Amino acid sequence: MSYLFDTFARIRLTWVPSDNCARMHAAPPPAMITSPFTAPPPDPAALPQAAGRRYLLLSGTSDRVRIAILDDHPVITLGVAAYLRSQPDFEIVHAETTSESLANSLKRQPCDVAVVDFYLPRQPWDGMDFIRRLRRQHPHMAVITFSAGAAAETEYAAFRAGATGYLPKSASMPMLVEMIRAAHNRGSPSGFITYTNGALRAASPRHPDTRLTAAEIEVLRQIAQGLSVTQIAARLLRSKKTISTHKRRAMKKLGLADDLTLALYLNEKFDHKVGP
Amino acid sequence: MPHIDTLLPLYPDSATRRTLLEQALAQTRTDLADMQRAILARNHAVAWQYVHRAKGTVSFLGSGNALPAFDRLTAALRACDETGIEQAYAPAETALLELESTLRARLDTLRDAPPSSCQE
Numbered sequence: 527m528s529y530l531f532d533t534f535a536r537i538r539l540t541w542v543p544s545d546n547c548a549r550m551h552a553a554p555p556p557a558m559i560t561s562p563f564t565a566p567p568p569d570p571a572a573l574p575q576a577a578g579r580r581y582l583l584l585s586g587t588s589d590r591v592r593i594a595i596l597d598d599h600p601v602i603t604l605g606v607a608a609y610l611r612s613q614p615d616f617e618i619v620h621a622e623t624t625s626e627s628l629a630n631s632l633k634r635q636p637c638d639v640a641v642v643d644f645y646l647p648r649q650p651w652d653g654m655d656f657i658r659r660l661r662r663q664h665p666h667m668a669v670i671t672f673s674a675g676a677a678a679e680t681e682y683a684a685f686r687a688g689a690t691g692y693l694p695k696s697a698s699m700p701m702l703v704e705m706i707r708a709a710h711n712r713g714s715p716s717g718f719i720t721y722t723n724g725a726l727r728a729a730s731p732r733h734p735d736t737r738l739t740a741a742e743i744e745v746l747r748q749i750a751q752g753l754s755v756t757q758i759a760a761r762l763l764r765s766k767k768t769i770s771t772h773k774r775r776a777m778k779k780l781g782l783a784d785d786l787t788l789a790l791y792l793n794e795k796f797d798h799k800v801g802p
Numbered sequence: 803m804p805h806i807d808t809l810l811p812l813y814p815d816s817a818t819r820r821t822l823l824e825q826a827l828a829q830t831r832t833d834l835a836d837m838q839r840a841i842l843a844r845n846h847a848v849a850w851q852y853v854h855r856a857k858g859t860v861s862f863l864g865s866g867n868a869l870p871a872f873d874r875l876t877a878a879l880r881a882c883d884e885t886g887i888e889q890a891y892a893p894a895e896t897a898l899l900e901l902e903s904t905l906r907a908r909l910d911t912l913r914d915a916p917p918s919s920c921q922e
Contacts (some may be wrong), residue, residue, distance in 0.1 A: 599858025
């Protein structure tokens with residue numbers, strides 16, 4: 527998918543002689559909600575001229591946050607990448623629509639932050655499995671889950687898989703910028719950034735359903751996508767027996783007697799809230 | 803109000819906005835054509851993927867009001883419910899056609915705007 531973005535106007539902060547133009551090329555107005563995690567980069571227009579020039583020159587080089595984006599909807603990948611490119615301290619290194627292509631791209635060129643969609647139907651890896659894979663292969667990279675899936679369930683699953691933060695797609699794009707900066711500058715690698723009532727904060731999400739384990743939620747989520755026990759076992763690299771056990775235990779905890787009541791539960795719990 | 807009208811002002815200059823609109827218009831047309839072809843061919847598994855992709859396009863750029871139509875179409879495709887597919891397809895198709903028309907109009911407006919001497 528990267529070819530799609532080659533034609534995009536790449537916004538780079540470089541020194542320009544006119545103060546007016548420097549302001550125009552600089553960052554858009556500060557995000558509507560400020561993050562408690564990190565101070566935003568200084569506004570070049572507010573700095574003395576020499577300092578402003580220095581900042582502009584430096585920000586065009588290696589101190590930018592290298593970002594990878596993954597969303598199976600090309601328009602969302604496109605729109606998010608174009609917007610993030612306008613941030614002077616960001617460099618969009620990869621913009622992909624499949625988990626496989628992102629994994630390959632990251633092998634060639636690692637990034638500081640990955641913004642990944644959680645639900646990627648019909649792809650070999652998605653959800654917790656993919657986040658864990660990214661964490662294993664790139665332990666220093668922050669992983670932000672950006673999803674429209676059921677908020678509480680997805681956030682908790684992302685947290686358990688080792689993601690750095692969760693942002694619902696209903697949040698504004700300036701908030702995504704804040705989340706990326708917060709994730710990149712987080713003090714503790716194990717901290718988790720959540721989005722609550724329009725603001726970011728460091729907190730471990732609460733278990734959405736105390737009856738189910740994260741593994742059971744993940745198995746139910748995969749069943750809701752239409753996968754069989756055999757397919758889930760192959761996908762999660764577990765035995766069929768393990769997956770069946772998770773399924774059976776989840777059904778018992780939820781008081782679901784058969785596959786029909788399970789289907790109704792999944793439809794209610796996942797179907798109408800899942801994706802894009 | 804379609805989301806594109808909220809999104810566009812976030813982009814820094816008219817060149818980026820125009821490129822986004824052009825790519826979004828191309829993607830919307832592709833989504834519509836792929837969805838139509840798969841539904842007509844009654845290829846439910848493939849249609850499900852295209853509907854999912856089209857829903858993403860509409861949710862990011864279009865009006866949120868159209869999303870339930872895509873949910874209904876997805877459910878009908880999963881259940882191989884031909885009547886449900888027939889009923890849910892028309893509003894989903896309309897939503898994509900409306901989005902295509904909106905994107906075209908915004909692109910025309912941007913093309914008609916006088917060029918600025920410096921980046922916006």
